[in-house]
Amino acid sequence: MVYDAFVLLSFGGPEKPGDVMPFLRNVVRGRGVPEERLAEVAEHYMHFGGVSPINQQCRDLLAAVGADFAANGIDLPAYWGNRNWHPMLEDTVARMRDDGVTHALGFATSAYGGYSSCKQYWEDIARARAKVGPGAPVISKLRQFHDHPGFVGPHVSAVREALESLDPSRRQTTRLVFTAHSIPVSMAETAGPSGGRYTAQLDETARLVAAEAAADLPWDLVWQSRSGPPQVPWLEPDINDHLAILAKEGVTDVVVSPIGFVSDHLEVLWDLDNEAAETAEKLGLGYARAATPGTDPRFVALVRELVLERTAGQPRRRLGTLPIWDDCPGGCCPAPQRRGAASS
Template sequence: MVYDAFVLLSFGGPEKPDDVMPFLRNVVRGRGVPDERLAEVYEHYMHFGGVSPINQQCRDLLAAIGTEFAAHDVDLPTYWGNRNWQPMLADTVARMRDDGVEHALGFATSAYGGYSSCRQYWEDIDAARAHVGPGAPRISKLRQFHDHPGFVNPHVSAVREALEELEPDRRASTRLVFTAHSVPVGMARTAGPDGGRYTAQLEETARLVHAAAAADLGYDLVWQSRSGPPHIPWLEPDINDHLALLAEKGATDVVVSPIGFVSDHLEVIWDLDNEAKETAARLGLGYSRAATPGVHPEFVAMVRQLVQERTDDQNRPALGTLPTWDVCPADCCPPPARRKAP
């Protein structure tokens, strides 16, 4: 297979206050969510001046990927398109068509399977190509990478660095807490032929990072950033509830590692650096938050390696045992049933 471009696929985020509400409406489009329900999230963004860090993080990552490609003779022009904010993927696909691109490789800023983290990117690609129409280039999404050394190792290094910020004489009562974005329980249980792929991959990543970074500590996988109507069950426990439980059980310190994310975007810095940190302080817990991969050299190299798996038929590095594939089965990670908000 011949590929002639690379495109970074991401979520997108507002870059000024006037962007925030239109961005949030894009995120929930088709679900009938009124602006009143978005007001709380709007305030989160305004806490940071109406700017999400995710777009700049994508620019930084794309620049690093371009440098990595040049250093390893990967001759692919790079593009970037978002799901919910400029640059929108449809606009990027139109530019790629005008540039003569015929078949690109797409890298999504999510390591895991699941509807929102994987299948929806396939849907984004299909919708963008349909919008552009004749001549729209094909885009083949690169595989999930939850157990790739280039994803696991930066998390390992970050956990080790976070542990150094805590009191060493309290290590025996320190707990390692991994977090990822919560999803509806029904969605987590219907993630394709393997069932529960999202949670299974996260559990494997947590085991791999724990074993390499802090095997002497106990650890847990918990959830953050829950949204949606309260009557619909989502994956639990929430990070804040879990911190309270750990304090009750005698923990003195926690390292929180957001293995569900590739960069320190707003959900990480709000939910963990603000809410969870405040919860820990109220409970008297020492608190240290591990970094996400961002533009860690091993993570950037991983993107290049994923490309070379497809262009040069190179090996597929994997530290875990769960299978990955280049094209998802048709029944994998079905979309959730949409319920309009009351």
Template sequence: MSYDAVVLVSFGGPEQPADVLPFLANVTRGRGVPPERLAEVAEHYQHFGGVSPINQQCRDLLAAIRADLTAHGIDLPVYWGNRNWHPMLADTVAEMRDDGVRSALAFVTSAYGGYSSCRQYREDIANARAAVGPDAPRIDKLRQFWDHPGFVEPHADAVRAALATLDPARRAGTRLVFTAHSIPTSMAATAGPDGGRYEAQLAETARLVAAAAAPELPYDLVWQSRSGPPQVPWLEPDVNDHLERLAADGVTAVVVSPIGFVSDHLEVVWDLDTEAAETAKRLGLGFARAGTPGTDPRFVAMVRELVVERLDAAGSVNPPDTAARRRLGTLPVWDACPADCCLPAGRR
């Protein structure tokens, strides 16, 4: 199998106030999210002028990937399509078809396994190809990258930088708090012999980042951005509840690191920079939020490495680049997911 393009696949976000509710309707379709919760989330977007940072962050990442591939002699066009807002993935796949692309590699802006973070992207790719028709290019998703140095090292450096902003007198009472998007507990209990891949991979990333950034400090993995019906159990504790408990236990400062994310999009700047920061201030906790990889050169180079891994495997690199599969963790990793991988409970 040879490949003649790369496509960046992301979540998408509104770019003007009129986009907000249609975008949220796309995101939550079929999930039974109460209207009052949608209205609440819509207000978060309106707080920032109805514009999510994520699309500009994708444009910046797209430009960086293109430049990096070109600089390393990899002559592949790079496209961009979203799950939930323009440019919609089906439109991008149609553009790729019209440009003569036959087989492409997809880099998804989610590092982890699980339904929402991996399988749903694969289903969206399949749906986009079906919408385009029999001439749609084949699209193979690149592997998950939760333990790749190009993902872990920028997060670790960001934790170090955040720690440096805190009052040194609070250092002995400082705790690292790693966050990721909460999901229903039924979704977290994924199918397959490895059990809850999402939680396990996040736990490994937290361990790797903590060990690299501040091995002397205790750390926790907690959750943010819950959006489902209140009667449905989701992963806990929520970051704000956790800060309450830490303050009660005598912790004096926290560094909050959103390892579940690759860029500072709205769920980072609202849930952490706004809500969690306000909680910490009320509790008298020192608070610093670590950054995300964004367009860090190591993260951009990681995308190229993942592409080259697959080009090497397909015999498409001439001469062969022989990129090693760089990893820092020990959990299983794979290129192609099994057909029943990460199915939520209701679909197993």
């Protein structure tokens, strides 16, 4: 197979206050979410001046990947397209077509399986190509990478650094808390070849990071950024509820590691650096939030390695044992029922 471009696939985010509500309407399009709920979520963005850091983080990653490609002899022009805000993927696909691209490799800013984290990117690609029409380039999504050393390693280093910021005399009462975006229980329990892949992969990543970063400490996998009506069950416990439980159990300090994310975008900054940090302070817990990979050179090299798996038959580097595949099997990760959810 011959590939002639690379495209970064991401979620997108507002870059000025006037973008916030239009962006949120894009996120929840077709779900019937009331404007008052969107206004509540909009306040999270306004707390940061109406700007989500995710777009700049994508620019930084794309620049780092481009430099890494050039240094390693990979001659692929790099593009970037988002699901929910500019640059929209359909606009990027149109530009790729105009540039003569025929078959690109797509890298999504999510390490895991599941509907929103994986399959929806396939749907984004299909929708963008259909809108562009004749001549739209094929885009083949690169595989999930939850157990790749280039993803696990930066999380390990970040946990170690966070631990060093806490009181070493309280090590025996310190706990690691790994977080990821919550999803509806119905999505997490999907039947079929990929059923439960999201939670299983996150559990494997947490185990790998904990074993390397602090094997002497107990750890938990909990959830953040829940959205949707309260009557719809989502994965629990929420990070804030879990911190309260830990405090009652005699835990004095926590390291919170957002292994569900590749960069410190708004859900990390709001849900962890704001809400969870405030919860920990009220509970009297020492609190340190570990960083995400961002543009760590190991993570940038991961992107190159995934490309070389496809273009040069390079062996897969993996630390885990769960099954993975390049193309999702039929029927995997069906879309959730829309009941008025809005994400932060």
